[in-house]
Amino acid sequence: TMMPTDSAMVTTNKVDEDIDLNGVALKGYRGGMEDSMISFLKSGGYTNAADDAALKDTWYTFDKVNFKMGSSTELEAGSQVQLDNLVAILKAYPDAKIKVGGYTDKVGDEANNVKLSTARANYIKSALEKAGVGAQVIGAEGYGSKFATVAATASDAERAIDRKMAVRFAK
Template sequence: MNFKVLLAGAIAIVFSFSPGFGQITNSPKVEEQSVPYVKIRRVELTDQQTIIHFQFVEKKAVQVQPRNLPFPINPRQKQQFQQPNAGAIWLDPETRLYKPGEIDVKFKFIKADNIPTSGSKEIMPGDTVNFVAYFERLDPGIEVFDFYEGRSTGGSQSWNFYGIHIKNPPKKDAKAPQATAKVDKPIKKPVQPAPATKPKIAEEPKPVEEPSEAEKPIEAEKSESALDKLKAGGLGKVAVGETISLPNVYFETSKVDLLPESYEELNTLVDLMKESENIKIRVEGHTDNVGDFDKNLELSRKRAESVRSYLIEKGIAADRIEAKGYGGTRPLAKGTSEVERSKNRRVEFVVTQM
């Protein structure tokens, strides 16, 4: 083989692993998705963009054999027994990427290949469509993100993916140069400019919506809490990463203010944290998926922060508690009834350090 060809191949391999050429994650892990027939095949990070490769597979036509017909079916007549019929696909240009639990960290849609964002593309039973969506570059260090297209309305099904795991390590800090000689006078270090922030793209104001069920507290009788079971042994029995539900924490309707009915449950958590002084936790707020996505994220975050503030007021060190809101992206129940949705409106905490 030609030496130059070998050299070119070796250089290509070396540079393919270089951080400057971006990161590629094939078949990334996805924690939750709204439909099973759209898959994320690859996520590619360049210097400027987040590129997501998808594959859409339409259901194949199902042969339905009619029963008890007194005559054989003509092959041409079989088409009327094929299901489903032709459909259509498109991608909403308002789709965006989020850092889970942080409403202010989102990345805008730029363009798409092989799928329309204005109008729709007809698909036939059994069709496979590979398409690509381009977004603003995820900040280095965001290794889990959500892809949110919107709520499913009017018979259309939105494509939402929650908890997409990718390779996107944080940038390494440059090492400070080592001193090579002793000097008598101190060296003044140049003032480092403040890091540039991502410019915010102004959005058109959205109409004010009525409060959704996602903003209402769960109105139910006092439930047996996992905290009650921990009273005897303390939080020391809980493993790092374990989630504990707080079913008796309530808020005022459409607000973030704790109701007095919550105090008993939270006081129990305070006592347990005082007994286990090394434990740190993350308070997590959740809503159902009814209503505006951004609004629900913000509400869940502020409610988690209200719980955190209460614990701090009761004497727990602030650095032992963080707060996150996940809106409706981490549902416990998949149903659409009020009973099912109420299960998703909840407050939990996760042990992050023992």
């Protein structure tokens, strides 16, 4: 049996804290998605970004939004809280726009991986539209395993880091 890696240990030790969104407390991880996005917005980072190129390399990975294996329409329990938090952040900063990205691990047919990750990104986009912030979501894209870092031969648990959903600010 393998010892868990450091990153796996960090994940299990994450504890929800109150993240301050202009006086409203959101439940999230210190240094997690909400915390990082709000800090960037509060610092004027979005307002001061000259154009989309200045924003395109900084992605915020969902800590809790996960799809059921092989599904692009069923979220794991606990995912909705973070989607709701993202909606709250966008409503608090109506000028901010985002793009959604979907990613898979290196296992399986790449065409299918791209299709699955695209469908997942579009699912998140439509969930945000239904929540009333659709005008702020200007794109959704699936990248398949293009940015995956863990070998296909690694264990399922090790490859989990590559199976993710993320957002970035956009202009």
